[in-house]
Amino acid sequence: MRVLEGRLTMITIVDVRDAISRIQHQVQQTADDLCARDGQLGDGDLGITLEKAFNRLAEIGPTLPEDLGKAFAAAAAAVSKVSSSSFGTLLATGLLAAAKRSIGKTELHSTAVPDLLRAACQKMSERGSASLGDKTVLDAIDAAARALDSHPKDSVSAVITAVDETLSLFRDRQCKIGRARIFSDRSIGLDDPGMVAFRVMVGALKSS
Amino acid sequence: MKKLLNDPAAYADETLAGLCCAHPEFYRLSPESPRVVVRPDSPVQGRVGIVTGGGSGHLPVFTGYVGRGLLNACAIGDVFASPSADEMAIAMRAANGGAGVLRLYGNYGGDIMNFEMAGEMVELEDITSSTVKVADDVASASTAERAKRRGVAGMVYAFKIAGAAAEKGFDLDKVTRVAQKAADNARSIGVALSPCIVPKAGKPTFTLQENEMEIGMGIHGEPGVRRSELKPANVVADEMLDAILSDGAVKGGDRVSVLVNSLGATPLEELYILFARVADRLDKLGAQIVMPLVGRYATSMEMTGASLTVLILDPELEELLRAPAECAFWKVG
Known part of the structure; x- marks a missing residue:
């Protein structure tokens, strides 16, 4: 991705639209796999949830306002409208947290991204009653924020590496929250589907 | 299953359409969502707006209590399912007459999550809101854990009392206080x-x-x-x-x-x-x-x-x- 690849720069609505369209494309390729992974531990709708969310975001992309706060808020509303499943609600929650931090800004410095991720992570944690270490998407987001702190340049690659490491780190642990908790023994050896979904999203941002 | 319906997936939408068609003096569908029902005179400028939301399948709860001296607007989900945060936000905007909005609803996880998010959405538009969750079902948790109780028929009283308080011109704090008192009692x-x-x-x-x-x-x-x-x-x-x-x-x-x-x-x-x-x-x-x-x-x-x-x-x-x-x-x- 132009903005995050290789240099410090400013993020505008153009970059957000670009990110949405890249992620939408990638999510379409991986939706079945995400559903299958989710089906081993949950209700098996994660891929569909993400596909619905990003298809809708791609539809409204051209109409998103330049004010990034308003754009993130509109994105949160759109996601919540097409998917009231738990991951859809969490994604909307994260976007809304980012919206609050960005209201009135048409540009964000790329170094502000870790703060947005942490704000999103915090709010998602409250809303989903999950903590870091529970083997959820929060652990992947937190790892991404830390990677951005230490690698402000070449950031997408650093984030991908960090998320991959987090997936490995948690693979043999038990899920501690959500429906997967009921099958916590079965979750050992399996990647958390929410983390995999986040990996798909950040993977889509890497320039091919 | 023996029910008078056309399509299970259209159950909630067709119910709301019929309700608004039968009683246009009390209910109109929001132009922004077929799942949001609004009082025809809402928002009332300078008055606190009262909104609720929840799943279909409980009529007259929730939508039925939109009316004069009652609720301003209501977001409706599928049968027994929460409406989305977006629909709740649409209801809140439709209820906002500039004096704030009370979110008054039953104590259920999905509704709480979505109503909290809806509150954050409209806060970005400078709409002030407060929350009262009705948790009146004594069978669902002990007295010591009454905050965990489910909201059932007691919410009808909370709707009535909050609506009357708003109609009298009470401010948001006062409307919230009396609604909470009704819910607690x-x-x-x-x-x-x-x-x-x-x-x-x-x-x-x-x-x-x-x-x-x-x-x-x-x-x-x-x-x-x-x-x-x-x-x-x-x-x-x-x-x-x-x-x-x-x-x-x-x-x-x-x-x-x-x-x-x-x-x-x-x-x-x-x-x-x-x-x-x-x-x-x-x-x-x-x-x-x-x-x-x-x-x-x-x-x-x-x-x-x-x-x-x-x-x-x-x-x-x-x-x-x-x-x-x-x-x-x-x-x-």
Whole structure:
């Protein structure tokens, strides 16, 4: 991705639209796999949830306002409208947290991204009653924020590496929250589907 | 499944369309969502707006209580499912007359998550809001854990009292305070005799044998506190009233309102049989019943059974309860 690849720069609505369209494309390729992974531990709708969310975001992309706060808020509303499943609600929650931090800004410095991720992570944690270490998407987001702190340049690659490491780190642990908790023994050896979904999203941002 | 419907997936939408078509003086669909019902005169400038939201399948709860002296707007989900945060935000905007909006709804996880998010969405547009969650079902958690209780028929009283407070021009803090007081003073418990069927599921949400009843069952078929053989109405009324009184005592001289509510299929006749016993018991305690309600106020589609709600009044709540209000299902004054 132009903005995050290789240099410090400013993020505008153009970059957000670009990110949405890249992620939408990638999510379409991986939706079945995400559903299958989710089906081993949950209700098996994660891929569909993400596909619905990003298809809708791609539809409204051209109409998103330049004010990034308003754009993130509109994105949160759109996601919540097409998917009231738990991951859809969490994604909307994260976007809304980012919206609050960005209201009135048409540009964000790329170094502000870790703060947005942490704000999103915090709010998602409250809303989903999950903590870091529970083997959820929060652990992947937190790892991404830390990677951005230490690698402000070449950031997408650093984030991908960090998320991959987090997936490995948690693979043999038990899920501690959500429906997967009921099958916590079965979750050992399996990647958390929410983390995999986040990996798909950040993977889509890497320039091919 | 034996239901009068066209398509299970369209159940909620077609219900709301019919409701608004039948009673345009009380309800209109938001131009922004077929799942948001708004009072035709809302927002009222300078007045606090009252919004609620929840799943379909409980009429007159939730949408039915949109009306003068009641709610301004309501977001509706599929049967027994939360509406989205976006729909709740649309309802909040439609209720906002510049004096803030009270989110007044039942204590259920999905609704809480979405209403909190809706509040954050409209906060970005400078709409101030507050929250009161109705948690009146004494069977769903102990007195010590009353904040975890489910919201059932008691929310009808909270809607009425909050709506009257807004109509009188109270500010958001005061409307919120009286709505919370109504929610705190309302206690309910239900009894189920037979289940209901969620249209998309196509089969009953639980099973009860022909001779069985379950005390304390929730309005979505959540498990109750005790399943037993079906007992005479007076024994059932006693069990329900005892559960309510042991949570919040009613003393001689207290003024209370009582709602004996059908969960859907139980006829008025049986509700009056229950009411007679409850009234007799309260009379013996020296309590005075004010504005009793007997009928279908908060249902669970075709579930057979009833719920009992007792609202302990003080002069402020009684005045607000008696204030004029009107919707298609309830008229006061």
